[in-house]
Amino acid sequence: MRPEPFGALLYHFGTRRLSFLKTPQLVAVVTGLADHPDVHAALFAADVPAAQHPAYLRALAGLRGNGTIEERA
Amino acid sequence: MKLVDHFQHGLSSPICLTWELTYACNLACVHCLSSSGRRDPRELTTDECKAVIDELARMQVFYVNVGGGEPTVRPDFWELLDYAVDHDVGVKFSTNGVRLDERRAARLAATDYVDVQISLDGATAEVNDAVRGPGSHATALRALANLADAGFAKPKISVVMTRHNVDQLDAFAELADRFGAQLRITRLRPSGRGADVWDELHPTAAQQRTLYEWLVANGDGVLTGDSFFHLSAYGEALPGLNLCGAGRVVCLIDPVGDVYACPFAIHEEFRAGNVRAPGGFAGVWRDSELFADLRRPQTGGACTSCSAFDSCRGGCMAAKFFTGLPLDGPDPECVRGFGEQALAARTAGTPVPRSDVDHSRTRRGRGPVPLTLTARRPPSRPAPARPDRACDEHPLAGFVPAGTAS
Numbered sequence: 001m002r003p004e005p006f007g008a009l010l011y012h013f014g015t016r017r018l019s020f021l022k023t024p025q026l027v028a029v030v031t032g033l034a035d036h037p038d039v040h041a042a043l044f045a046a047d048v049p050a051a052q053h054p055a056y057l058r059a060l061a062g063l064r065g066n067g068t069i070e071e072r073a
Numbered sequence: 074m075k076l077v078d079h080f081q082h083g084l085s086s087p088i089c090l091t092w093e094l095t096y097a098c099n100l101a102c103v104h105c106l107s108s109s110g111r112r113d114p115r116e117l118t119t120d121e122c123k124a125v126i127d128e129l130a131r132m133q134v135f136y137v138n139v140g141g142g143e144p145t146v147r148p149d150f151w152e153l154l155d156y157a158v159d160h161d162v163g164v165k166f167s168t169n170g171v172r173l174d175e176r177r178a179a180r181l182a183a184t185d186y187v188d189v190q191i192s193l194d195g196a197t198a199e200v201n202d203a204v205r206g207p208g209s210h211a212t213a214l215r216a217l218a219n220l221a222d223a224g225f226a227k228p229k230i231s232v233v234m235t236r237h238n239v240d241q242l243d244a245f246a247e248l249a250d251r252f253g254a255q256l257r258i259t260r261l262r263p264s265g266r267g268a269d270v271w272d273e274l275h276p277t278a279a280q281q282r283t284l285y286e287w288l289v290a291n292g293d294g295v296l297t298g299d300s301f302f303h304l305s306a307y308g309e310a311l312p313g314l315n316l317c318g319a320g321r322v323v324c325l326i327d328p329v330g331d332v333y334a335c336p337f338a339i340h341e342e343f344r345a346g347n348v349r350a351p352g353g354f355a356g357v358w359r360d361s362e363l364f365a366d367l368r369r370p371q372t373g374g375a376c377t378s379c380s381a382f383d384s385c386r387g388g389c390m391a392a393k394f395f396t397g398l399p400l401d402g403p404d405p406e407c408v409r410g411f412g413e414q415a416l417a418a419r420t421a422g423t424p425v426p427r428s429d430v431d432h433s434r435t436r437r438g439r440g441p442v443p444l445t446l447t448a449r450r451p452p453s454r455p456a457p458a459r460p461d462r463a464c465d466e467h468p469l470a471g472f473v474p475a476g477t478a479s
Contacts (some may be wrong), residue, residue: 002086002133006079006110011135013161013186018088020075057302 001031015067025060033069083321083368084360086132091336092326094122095142095151096432099171102194102205104233104274106337107327107413108265109142110434115329119149121349125326126157128354136163136186140336142328145172151290153179158186167192167231171211177217182226190229190257191216196244200237202232204274217252229257229296236273239280242287246295257296263395263405264337265428271396281408282307303388304406307383317390320345320367324358332357336369337391340428368420381409388412397425 002009007021010030021027028046029039036042039060040053048056063069097112098105108239117125129137137157144150145168157164165188173181173189181319182185191213195201196209213230220228230249232238236247242258249256263271276284285304287310288295300316305311319335326332330348333339345364352394358364376387387393388404396405397419419425 004084005082006076006246009084009133009135013135013163016163016186016188017134020076035297 001027003027005031007048010063010068012066012068017066017068019063019066019068021059026056030063030069074162077316080316080318080322081368081370083364086134086355087324088318088322089134089136089138090129090324090326091138092125093139093140093142093328093336094144094153095147095328098141098169099147100143100169100209101207101434102266103270104194104204104235104261104265104267105433106262106264107140107142107339108428108431108433111432112142113329113432117328117330117348119152120147122153123156124251125330125348126153126160126162126355128348129157129162130160131357132358134162137252138336139164139166141167143171143303150289151177153186155184158184159185164186165190168216169205170213173219175219178216178223178225180224181220182223182268188229189220189225191254192231192233193219193248194233194235194244195238196241196248200241201238204233204235217254219225221252221254225424226253228252228254230254230361231257231259233261234258234276234284236276237278238254239276242284242291246291255294255296257298259298259388260300260392261390261405262337265339266420266433268395268425268427278408278410278413281406285311285408290430301387303406306379306408310384316386317388318391319343320361320364324364326354332361334363335391337389338394339430340394340426342394342426343373343391372401374399375411376401379403379409379411394426395428397423400412409469428442438468 008022008027010021012017021030025046029042029048032038032042032045036045039057042051043056051066060069080392093107095112095116096107096109098109101110120238136440144166154164154166163186166192192206193201193210193213195210200211202208219229230245232245245256260413261267261271261275281304284301288297288301289309292312301311302316312476317361319338323335324332324345325336325339326348328338332345332354334343334345339352343363348354348357350356352360358442364387373382373387376382385400390400392405393400393402396416398405398415402413402415405412
């Protein structure tokens with residue numbers, strides 16, 4: 001993950017997919033995933049307003065769809 | 074701010090960059106955008122290249138597009154490739170295939186994080202060899218066969234679109250299927266020796282339309298290096314970044330360490346600095362005046378009032394520059410026809426810049442050239458319809474604007 005003024009660039013060395021995390025909060029959510037039991041907890045921990053949860057969940061679903069993040073085994 | 078606006082203001086590091094490792098080449102393609110041929114004695118040494126890789130790793134440049142010249146003729150090419158991969162700087166290299174024998178193919182198949190692009194500008198030997206030289210079609214196909222036999226997954230077949238191969242798009246796709254490869258097509262640009270043949274080789278206006286429609290219908294599995302964004306003015310935006318990334322998200326390091334705004338702009342006007350300077354590559358990327366200029370809001374000039382401006386953003390800076398058009402006007406291959414008008418409006422006094430960097434083995438216009446070359450049309454006469462050429466290694470090739478919250 002590379003910090004950028006808008007948020008971060010995220011690159012997966014396995015899939016070679018480059019993704020853009022468009023807000024600093026999305027960066028906080030993605031980096032927090034490992035420390036929380038589920039995505040909802042990560043969203044709350046990053047103080048994402050409830051009204052924006054659907055948009056963030058869509059973004060996370062996109063990252064999962066291209067193999068950048070995976071469901072915990 | 075929209076993501077595209079952030080891109081226009083530049084990023085902390087390039088998303089990925091093109092690095093031409095050598096000007097030496099075994100071929101003499103008529104449209105070579107870097108006018109390659111002879112090795113430059115000032116070429117970066119192995120240690121200097123490794124220092125650049127160290128810096129790219131520190132800047133978190135995830136991968137580099139390596140080209141030339143023919144990069145594999147550098148004796149230390151494989152050493153540098155391993156060094157980059159070991160430092161998490163992925164390598165996508167372009168080659169004509171001359172060194173990809175069975176042994177190398179096997180070694181590449183065993184290396185993670187390497188992509189190979191085999192250049193091929195005709196689905197048939199007849200069309201390809203007229204541009205790339207006798208035997209080059211056979212060399213490319215041999216390399217592809219070696220990669221397939223070695224189990225190398227999904228190499229790219231990289232095609233510069235010309236007037237003679239637009240009609241072969243389906244044949245290229247079949248060829249890619251045959252070798253388990255992915256097709257990549259890019260735009261012919263009037264850069265380097267490309268300036269000498271652009272008038273005759275760039276696709277016609279009708280072919281541009283064909284190409285656009287083919288991309289809309291078949292573009293999903295086809296890479297383009299985002300080089301056809303000027304075609305988005307036809308209507309539907311093409312996938313990828315529809316923006317000139319020069320100096321903002323993209324740049325070029327040439328074999329002697331000079332840093333240019335983009336791979337198609339090897340000209341002193343677009344030279345931002347040199348990696349041998351005390352600040353290194355990072356210093357050039359972050360502090361060069363040229364890049365600071367490119368990152369300021371650009372005026373679209375005459376294009377601003379065009380309804381397609383949001384789609385094409387005025388097209389390719391290098392294509393304008395090397396055809397003598399103003400940078401704030403239309404692309405020479407503007408699909409609305411404004412580029413043709415601008416070309417026709419040039420006069421005998423309109424300067425058409427030429428690159429000051431030329432490593433061709435024969436002087437321009439001399440020696441055997443497998444094409445009928447004519448002098449550039451005097452600009453006072455009406456210019457013909459002009460389409461274009463390829464954004465070779467656009468650093469954003471394959472980028473996915475997913476994972477974004479908006």
